[in-house]
Amino acid sequence: MAESLLELRSLRKSFGGLAVTRDVSLSLSTGEIHALIGPNGAGKTTLVHQVSGTLRPDSGQVRFEGEDVTRLGLAARARRGLARSFQITCIIPGFSALENVALAVQARAGSSFRFFRPAGREAALNGEAMEALREVGLHGRADLPAGALSHGEKRQLELAIALAMRPRALLLDEPLAGTGPEEAERLIRILSALKPRYGILLIEHDMPAVFALADRISVLAEGRVIASGIPAEIRADAAVRAAYLGEEEG
Numbered sequence: 001m002a003e004s005l006l007e008l009r010s011l012r013k014s015f016g017g018l019a020v021t022r023d024v025s026l027s028l029s030t031g032e033i034h035a036l037i038g039p040n041g042a043g044k045t046t047l048v049h050q051v052s053g054t055l056r057p058d059s060g061q062v063r064f065e066g067e068d069v070t071r072l073g074l075a076a077r078a079r080r081g082l083a084r085s086f087q088i089t090c091i092i093p094g095f096s097a098l099e100n101v102a103l104a105v106q107a108r109a110g111s112s113f114r115f116f117r118p119a120g121r122e123a124a125l126n127g128e129a130m131e132a133l134r135e136v137g138l139h140g141r142a143d144l145p146a147g148a149l150s151h152g153e154k155r156q157l158e159l160a161i162a163l164a165m166r167p168r169a170l171l172l173d174e175p176l177a178g179t180g181p182e183e184a185e186r187l188i189r190i191l192s193a194l195k196p197r198y199g200i201l202l203i204e205h206d207m208p209a210v211f212a213l214a215d216r217i218s219v220l221a222e223g224r225v226i227a228s229g230i231p232a233e234i235r236a237d238a239a240v241r242a243a244y245l246g247e248e249e250g
């Protein structure tokens with residue numbers, strides 16, 4: 001069988017004496033949303049940093065498209081097609097939505113537009129940026145300053161900025177955080193529409209969204225994957241219920 005798009009093999013990470021990632025292995029395929037859930041402090045953020053390249057695991061491997069990328073940093077992984085969504089704090093509020101995405105296109109494309117005249121270069125950048133905005137349903141708001149967008153639209157813009165990297169795998173860290181019910185529904189529709197073309201590793205606290213979107217769910221508790229399976233299996237899993245009940249009791 002062909003190797004998955006993204007594969008984590010026995011990742012381990014400790015901070016001093018505290019083991020935060022304990023032998024985590026999981027995989028992601030194209031056309032799949034694999035959700036990672038777990039109670040607060042389970043180690044999700046630490047794991048995301050190891051996948052995106054901002055934190056080096058103590059041992060284990062991050063493999064992307066069959067290659068070991070464990071030693072590559074964030075930018076090198078993004079260039080290869082493993083992109084992490086940017087947080088709202090990376091959006092420049094005074095620039096239009098289109099300009100925000102065009103900057104990301106430019107960062108990815110580097111000098112590849114150098115043979116264009118300046119006007120042609122701008123048109124090419126804007127064309128690609130508009131395409132990314134269209135993918136997330138924000139093309140009608142392209143000319144608005146990013147700061148004037150609603151919270152949900154800013155989250156759509158973050159997605160467009162990530163898509164400007166032309167990724168094959170997307171790492172989304174709480175893409176629904178802070179959204180209201182209508183915005184969440186819209187983002188769920190957008191992510192469903194993106195799914196066939198990408199592999200998406202989704203870290204999300206909104207359980208209805210996770211169960212609506214995920215093809216597979218892995219549950220992290222105290223740094224370990226305690227369950228992994230299709231949503232129906234996870235819903236029925238006693239250890240998962242105990243991990244969440246434990247959190248509620250705490």
Ligand SMILES: Nc1ncnc2c1ncn2[C@@H]1O[C@H](COP(=O)(O)OP(=O)(O)OP(=O)(O)O)[C@@H](O)[C@H]1O
Nearest residue numbers: 015016018020038039040041042043044045046047
């Ligand atoms: N740089 C660090 N140094 C020391 N301990 C850390 C560091 N980063 C995280 N931790 C600890 O690792 C554990 C897991 O944290 P992490 O933020 O990865 O969990 P999480 O599942 O993302 O939690 P949440 O859902 O609350 O964001 C916590 O006990 C945290 O205090």
